[in-house]
Amino acid sequence: RQIVGELREAIRSGQLVLFYQPIVELSTGRIEGCEALVRWNHPVHGLIMPDQFIPVAEATGLIAELGRWVLRTAVGQLRRWRDNPATKQHDFSMRINVSAADLQSLEFVDDVGEALAEESLAPESLVLELTESAIIHNNELDRYTLASLHRLGVGLEIDDFGAGYSSMGYLRKLPVDRVKVDRQFVKDLGKDPSQLGFVAAIQEVIRSCGLEGVWEGIETAEQAEALRSIGCASGQGYYFGRPLPEMEFTEQLARQV
Numbered sequence: 001r002q003i004v005g006e007l008r009e010a011i012r013s014g015q016l017v018l019f020y021q022p023i024v025e026l027s028t029g030r031i032e033g034c035e036a037l038v039r040w041n042h043p044v045h046g047l048i049m050p051d052q053f054i055p056v057a058e059a060t061g062l063i064a065e066l067g068r069w070v071l072r073t074a075v076g077q078l079r080r081w082r083d084n085p086a087t088k089q090h091d092f093s094m095r096i097n098v099s100a101a102d103l104q105s106l107e108f109v110d111d112v113g114e115a116l117a118e119e120s121l122a123p124e125s126l127v128l129e130l131t132e133s134a135i136i137h138n139n140e141l142d143r144y145t146l147a148s149l150h151r152l153g154v155g156l157e158i159d160d161f162g163a164g165y166s167s168m169g170y171l172r173k174l175p176v177d178r179v180k181v182d183r184q185f186v187k188d189l190g191k192d193p194s195q196l197g198f199v200a201a202i203q204e205v206i207r208s209c210g211l212e213g214v215w216e217g218i219e220t221a222e223q224a225e226a227l228r229s230i231g232c233a234s235g236q237g238y239y240f241g242r243p244l245p246e247m248e249f250t251e252q253l254a255r256q257v
């Protein structure tokens with residue numbers, strides 16, 4: 001279809017942009033990282049959201065090229081923030097979304113290693129967000145890629161935890177460090193009193209697996225405070241900041257340091 005050709009051209013001609021959303025340490029409110037979220041700045045249609053073109057990229061194999069662009073751009077951005085006196089912070093980390101197809105590619109691990117080396121960044125400064133569905137088919141190649149990424153030292157995070165029908169067994173088996181809990185669980189905090197107990201139980205499952213929880217979809221001060229009160233470490237959501245273009249996010253970072 002026409003959109004495939006347009007998207008290929010978009011990647012090559014610089015029409016894709018990354019927006020950045022803060023991830024915050026709940027106990028202090030400090031920005032500890034950001035998630036890079038891709039948008040397509042289309043010359044005619046304006047800003048197109050990823051749910052409109054990521055599935056197309058995945059279905060056509062363009063996702064590998066798109067993923068490489070995201071990786072390079074995000075890592076380059078992190079280097080610029082590290083070099084900028086207004087935004088230097090040592091343990092600030094970049095999170096990128098990785099699709100199932102990336103794990104199926106043997107070059108992916110090398111791409112990640114090279115991108116970090118070229119910008120002289122420590123592997124821990126990059127966290128890869130993997131959806132449950134990406135990990136869950138759990139074949140030989142996925143396991144091999146995950147183990148190699150783990151050995152490389154980049155952070156590995158399960159995204160949208162609890163959204164699908166997957167089992168919890170893999171939390172103990174996969175070499176991941178963090179779990180980002182699907183935003184549906186935060187939505188009812190502050191409305192339904194029994195929800196806090198439920199969320200605390202999820203938090204306990206994550207903690208007992210030796211993992212850190214990241215809570216997304218935080219939109220109010222009450223939700224942030226409720227999560228903090230039960231010991232949740234990190235949060236993300238409109239309450240702390242929307243996904244922003246480079247310049248605006250840089251200003252948000254600079255205000256904080």
Ligand code: G
Nearest residue numbers: 036037038049050051054070097098099243
């Ligand atoms: O950006 P938005 O807030 O609309 O993101 C919607 C979804 O699009 C995200 O949850 C994520 O799954 C997907 N997405 C966003 N950016 C990327 C990206 O760079 N790569 C991949 N594979 N998916 C992305």
Ligand code: G
Nearest residue numbers: 097159160216217218219236237238239243
């Ligand atoms: O986990 P995932 O990659 O799907 O998360 C990113 C998506 O979540 C993006 O589409 C982003 O715009 C959206 N998002 C981020 N914070 C919030 C929030 O507080 N509320 C809602 N409804 N969506 C959010």
Ligand code: NA
Nearest residue numbers: 035097129159
């Ligand atoms: Na994500």
Ligand code: MN
Nearest residue numbers: 159160182216
């Ligand atoms: Mn999510």
